[in-house]
Amino acid sequence: MLATSKITISRKALESNYRFIRNQIGDDANISWVVKGNAYGHGIEMFAPLAVACGAEHFSVFDASEAYRVRKSLQDKEVQIMIMGMVEDQHLEWAIENNIEFYVFEPERLEAAVRAARKVGKKAKVHVEVETGMNRIGYEAHELPHVAELLLKHPDLLQFQGLCTHFAGAESIANYVRVTQQRKTYKRILNWFANQGLQPDIKHVACSAAAIRYPPTRLDMVRIGILQYGFWPSRETLIEHNSKVNRQDNPLERLISWKSQVMDTKTVKTGEYVGYGTSYMATKEMKVATIPIGYGHGFTRSLSNAGRVLIRGKRVGVIGMVNMNAITVDISQVDHVERGDEVVIIGNQGELELGVSAFGEFSQQVNYELLTRLPMDIPREIVD
Ligand SMILES: *Cc1c(COP(=O)(O)O)cnc(C)c1O
Numbered sequence: 001m002l003a004t005s006k007i008t009i010s011r012k013a014l015e016s017n018y019r020f021i022r023n024q025i026g027d028d029a030n031i032s033w034v035v036k037g038n039a040y041g042h043g044i045e046m047f048a049p050l051a052v053a054c055g056a057e058h059f060s061v062f063d064a065s066e067a068y069r070v071r072k073s074l075q076d077k078e079v080q081i082m083i084m085g086m087v088e089d090q091h092l093e094w095a096i097e098n099n100i101e102f103y104v105f106e107p108e109r110l111e112a113a114v115r116a117a118r119k120v121g122k123k124a125k126v127h128v129e130v131e132t133g134m135n136r137i138g139y140e141a142h143e144l145p146h147v148a149e150l151l152l153k154h155p156d157l158l159q160f161q162g163l164c165t166h167f168a169g170a171e172s173i174a175n176y177v178r179v180t181q182q183r184k185t186y187k188r189i190l191n192w193f194a195n196q197g198l199q200p201d202i203k204h205v206a207c208s209a210a211a212i213r214y215p216p217t218r219l220d221m222v223r224i225g226i227l228q229y230g231f232w233p234s235r236e237t238l239i240e241h242n243s244k245v246n247r248q249d250n251p252l253e254r255l256i257s258w259k260s261q262v263m264d265t266k267t268v269k270t271g272e273y274v275g276y277g278t279s280y281m282a283t284k285e286m287k288v289a290t291i292p293i294g295y296g297h298g299f300t301r302s303l304s305n306a307g308r309v310l311i312r313g314k315r316v317g318v319i320g321m322v323n324m325n326a327i328t329v330d331i332s333q334v335d336h337v338e339r340g341d342e343v344v345i346i347g348n349q350g351e352l353e354l355g356v357s358a359f360g361e362f363s364q365q366v367n368y369e370l371l372t373r374l375p376m377d378i379p380r381e382i383v384d
Pocket residue numbers: 034036084166206207208209223224225226227233
């Protein structure tokens with residue numbers, strides 16, 4: 001089946017973002033490139049090899065199936081992969097066998113890791129995630145003695161690869177106090193482990209926002225997601241960065257473009273409704289075009305009567321409801337629109353650009369969510 005839209009990923013944009021990020025972080029900390037959520041919608045199989053070509057050596061994913069996809073897409077290239085979320089019991093042995101590092105965050109996980117490592121005959125590389133204030137996952141203080149006991153008891157089965165935590169909103173200055181508290185708590189726990197005679201191989205806490213905003217959080221490794229794809233964790237983070245370096249432009253480049261084409265055009269008479277129901281009525285005679293993308297393709301329903309796309313170098317608005325596989329746009333102000341004309345949903349056309357965040361502002365969603373909602377079956381291609 002021919003797809004109704006296409007996504008392209010820019011190699012040059014990625015190279016440029018990598019240079020920018022490395023420049024910001026400096027040379028001391030390793031970078032783990034976060035490719036969970038299908039590489040934030042870009043497609044793991046496309047993205048991981050591109051990242052390796054840019055110098056990536058360490059990847060972070062959410063679960064074992066993503067780890068497997070990274071491994072597979074890189075064939076025999078040697079990279080480290082870290083699972084930050086879920087490793088189910090049945091995947092533990094595979095992970096250990098394949099040298100995949102993984103988070104442990106509750107007592108049963110670590111015991112299961114010991115059992116699996118014994119069975120495989122190889123050390124499990126564990127990252128101990130500790131609760132510092134996000135209250136999502138992570139060992140609570142009272143559980144730590146058990147963790148230390150297991151690590152001390154099984155040095156042949158457990159490698160204390162990392163001690164980590166995650167900040168609850170480092171992209172917003174409003175969370176400054178909470179993040180500062182989390183940093184203190186992390187430090188206290190690190191010292192506690194040291195007093196038990198336990199040192200993690202690496203210490204890591206920072207996501208994109210923390211790595212940019214709070215240099216002391218860089219430690220031995222930073223976990224960078226959104227920045228590498230060319231987006232800021234929040235508008236605030238960009239503004240703060242720019243004021244620090246005294247610039248106005250955006251140093252990051254969007255990798256992704258998403259394009260479709262005009263499926264059909266027609267004229268609608270005054271007083272008629274467009275699409276399902278009565279959500280849009282033509283108040284004058286108008287020309288409309290239908291585009292074969294809808295909420296089933298990640299073009300969310302909340303863009304009904306609100307979203308924008310580019311056609312023939314002009315910005316045009318969605319009218320009526322977003323359907324499962326189609327939207328209708330008002331092309332009354334655009335000349336000579338024909339079936340087959342290029343439609344840009346994310347990207348550039350002529351002088352104009354539609355970024356995901358512009359799209360996000362309309363739909364009240366952030367970049368993270370919009371990107372990861374792009375379905376896997378939209379074909380993706382790498383361009384320069
Ligand atoms: C997603 C995630 C990151 C990366 O976050 P960005 O804001 O995209 O850089 C880092 N650490 C953990 C634990 C995550 O889940």
